Amino acid sequence: MRTVGARSVEISGKKQKAMIALLVDGNEGRRSRDFLAKTLWRDSTLDTERAKGVLRRTLTDMRKALGEDFASIFETNNQEIRINLSLVEHLTFPSDGLFLEDFEIQETAFKHWLNQKRDAQALVTLSPTAIRQKNQLKFTPTIAVLPLMSLNGGRDSAVIGDWMAEDISRSLARSSLISVISHLSARRLNQRAVTTDEIRANLGSDYAVTGTVREGSGQIIAELDFIETATGEILWTRRFAAQKNSVFDLNSELTGQVTKAIGETVVSEAIYAVRNIDVVNVPNRRLLLAGIGYMHRNTLGAFSKARPLLEEAINRATGRSELLAWLAKWYILAVTNGWSSNPQRDISFAFDATARALDINPTCPMALTMDGFALNNLRHDLGVAGDRFEAALDVNPNEGLAWLLKGALCAFADRSAEAVKNVGHARHLSPIDPLGYFYDSLSATAHFANHENDRALQLASQSLSLNNRHASTMRVKLAALSELGRDEDAANVAAEILNHQPNFTVDGYLATHPAAHFEIGKRMANALASAGIPKS
Secondary structure (H helix, E strand, C coil): CECCCCCCCECCCHHHHHHHHHHHHCHHHEEEHHHHHHHHHHHHHCCHHHHHHHHHHHHHHHHHHHCCHHHHHEEECCCEEEECHHHCCCCCCHHHCCCCCCCCCCCHHHHHHHHHHHHHHHHHCCCHHHHHHHHCCCCCCEEEECCCEECCCCHHHHHHHHHHHHHHHHHHHCCCCCEECCHHHHCCCCCCCCCHHHHHHHHCCCEEEEEEEEEECCEEEEEEEEEECCCCEEEEEEEEEEEHHHCCCCCCHHHHHHHHHHHHHHHHHHHHHCCCCCHHHCCHHHHHHHHHHHHCCCCHHHHHHHHHHHHHHHHHCCCCHHHHHHHHHHHHHHHHCCCCCCHHHHHHHHHHHHHHHHHHCCCCHHHHHHHHHHHHHCCCCHHHHHHHHHHHHHHCCCCHHHHHHHHHHHHHCCCHHHHHHHHHHHHHHCCCCCCHHHHHHHHHHHHHHCCCHHHHHHHHHHHHHHCCCCHHHHHHHHHHHHHCCCHHHHHHHHHHHHHHCCCCCHHHHHHHCCCCCCHHHHHHHHHHHHCCCCCC
């Protein structure tokens, strides 16, 4: 940096230059002191307060070097620093070379920011055609549900087989994690003679659902095959049954069973397929699903495998908001699950990912939802978080995750009846999400808030059967047991919590949880204390 005027002063220090670059990149030239300190000095000082001290000394050095010009270039207060952007001139363009080339600072947060800027630069330097091609890449597998053949004969059975295929297609289509061939397209194929090659050639699907339906003893019995069309492999053959008079209910229990089985298989198949493959060689249709699947596994090892997959998807399609939103969720879960080695850094990364996603598409429902999730759980800003969820639902009223997280927010804020209603709607909208345990967990929280402890315990136990280390689920189970008078069982859960989190305390919960100042938070704190969790 050089000042232009009566005298010329060059800022030569690498971190001083880095601070200027961060300010110029900030919203209206602003950055908080916390952000600058943590991004430029947190690793080297190993202490946030020391990092802030180094920032103060750096500003003092720059004030001395710039003299009276400092006040016209920089505006500072106790919270933030702003650079006067009207005095900043960009002398180069993305096509001129790598962003901040030969400018390396060994601070994790700064390197993360620098890599993101370079990724964005790479997208800018692509031709418009190349950008469109990158952003049209498909990361979701495609499924075709063919009408089920009737084994009884007759018009009624044929109608039932067609209806069931259409209802299953509609249910699957509510998920953002798969693409579904329209029922009108799928019914054109004659299932009695069709081959998997023909299904793939005519419909372009990665998977197909085929099978038969018959009536017997007042029941409708469906025998279904779930097939990978590229290989012809039958991934499963299962029987599903339901009362005949319930089959024509929208989103019937039978439809729910089928879509859940399909969702679980698609995700587990993606995870299995990428186990021993370098991330750059993972096919698009498995990349995102495997990343999301790993992100919601119950071990740190599996969770850690998710981020490289998500980052590779972002690298392949830099301008896709929803991919950045999933990465933001990874950072949020890293912090809330207690798996982050540097929570403040990962909180910053989470908000950076949602900001980038919303810069690309301000109305992306997934990005709005994840920004709300971060605001609620990381900053405890329930008001703005609620606005984000509402904005997401205004764009897409069927965004199940937005309904779920809105339900959790209502539970935290003692709006328990609304919470139960919202999580119920979320569960209805999201039959195949790989984070089923997460839906059960937050639903348990909503029912606990509504003093429905038996239902809360049922849902928490169901969630823990899928992810037995999820901290907030264990807390809800403990609290429900405690309020049901099952003190010994609650104490056993407390011991399990402390086994996973030896430093967990009641005071720590109250200091970090968004519900701490509401009734549900006080009920939870009392239950934790009575079950044997240390106060401090």
